[in-house]
Every structure is written in structure tokens, then in C-alpha cells.
Amino acid sequence: MYLWIDNILEGLKDTYNTNNVYELYDYLEIQMIKLEPANILLRCNEYFYYRNYFGNEIVLVRNDLNLEYEKFILAHELGHALLHTETCEAAFNKNLINTGKLEKQSNYFALKLLNLDIDPVAFKGFNIEQIASSLYLPTNCFENITDKI
Template identity: 60%
Template sequence: MEYVWIDNIIDGLIDIYGTNNIYDLYDYLDISIKKLPMSNVLLHGNEAFYNRNFFDTEVVFIRENLTVEYEQFILAHELGHAILHTNMITSAFNINLLNLDKMERQANYFALKLVNLNIDEIIFEGFTIEQIAKSFNLPVKCLKLLLG
């Protein structure tokens, strides 16, 4: 799966802002983070929800009590939606026009590359992808994007 264009966007972000720290990037891009209990209706049982309203105010609602590593990944994933899928708000009115699976794969790839996940082949030799994902506290399907 070739996502060179996403790699270029990430390189540009890091060049412009001088960091890949997810919290700093949210500050620079003026995207709010609001932590919510898992039972909050806005989350619909998901870990997070990105919203851009008609006034271009952006906020990510994220489940509270996530591990730091997983929270950073989820925030990077939602930032991927904010940057890669800028037409989501207009397209969301006609769900048939969206390829949600493709958008999720792109956002996962963006997140993995932004957090600069480094999988040392020597350390993880003989591990299954499930074991590696668990050690990084990430979903297996996300890690499969990076490892092919």
C-alpha cells in the first residue's frame, strides 16, 4: 500500500512545526481535545470522535482513561482525519459517497507514521503481529498497515 503522499504531509508538518509531538501539533493547529467518559453519547462506543463544524472550529472528543501511548495514537489518528479528509463534513451528509474503510486505513497509517513507531526487528524476532501490537498497546489491524 503506497501512501507516499501521506508521508510527504507528515514530513511537511514536522518541518513547519518542528515536532511530531501530538499535543504540540494540536496546539499549533488550534484543535481542541475534550476528554469524555466512555459512556458519553458523542463517542458512540468509539475511542474518539473528530468534529469540524461549519465555522471551522475543530475538536476531538476522546475517551478518558486511555493509556498515554494509546491516547497519543488515537489523537494522531484523529489528526489524520482532520488533515487528510478535509471534506468529511460536507460528504458526511451523503454517506454513500464516503469510502469509510479507506479513510480509516489512511488515518491509521498517518498515526503510525506520525508517532514514528519503531519496531526493532531484533527485539521482536519470533513475535506474532498480535504480540507486537499488544506490546505497543495498538490494534492489530493498525499495525498490519505498517508491517504489510
């Protein structure tokens, strides 16, 4: 189902010889800017992606996030930047696009980019919330994609 995303990830790793999200942002010239949580540009969110902010592609991120969570957020937003080039402009009108599908695709992209293996032995008896919490990930990142990881 997500073979096309796997192909994009493989192309990224082959082209840039890294899966480090910070290095990929540099190579792809996407700016990451950390802001105070109350900054108006964040629109009361933890992060916000702008495809064209005064001619720049940027991701704004709160400066108080856990590093592992920040990496996931950056990888997730990189997924949107690379996978959903036509739909990001329409994202402000949620009636025009299937945002749930796009979010699942970006979550899958992020989990695969970061090589987040969920060891079934280590997490035996854990529920999704406990696994997400121990990996510093949002609970919804596993929604409908755990069978594809």
C-alpha cells in the first residue's frame, strides 16, 4: 500500500546518504525555526509547516519539545513536503482534501525515515499509548499503519 513512500525514502537515502532529518532539511533547503510556545506564528500549535513563507519552505517548531518528539515532527512534516506537494496549498480548506489519509502517509514516512522499530518482545503487554509515550511519539502516529511497519 505504501510502496511508493518506501521508494521515495530509498531515493532520499541513496541521494543524500543519510536518514538524519536535520541533514535532510539542510540538503533540501527547508528551514527549521524554533520558537517560543506562545509565538503567534505557531497558531497555538506545537509546530507548523509553511510551503511558501516569503519564498522559503519552513517548519516552525516549539523550542520546548523533547528531542525525540521533535525529530518525529520534523520527519512527519518532511513527509508532507515531499509526498503532498499539490495538497499542501489546499490544506487550509479541509473540505477539499482527505487530511486523515495525508496524516497517515506522513506518519508512515516519519516512522520509516527514523527507523523506528517496534520490538514486539520489548513492548510485550504494552498498549499503543504506552508504546507511544516510551518512544516520545504521538499516539495517533500508529493509527492504521502498525501492520505496515
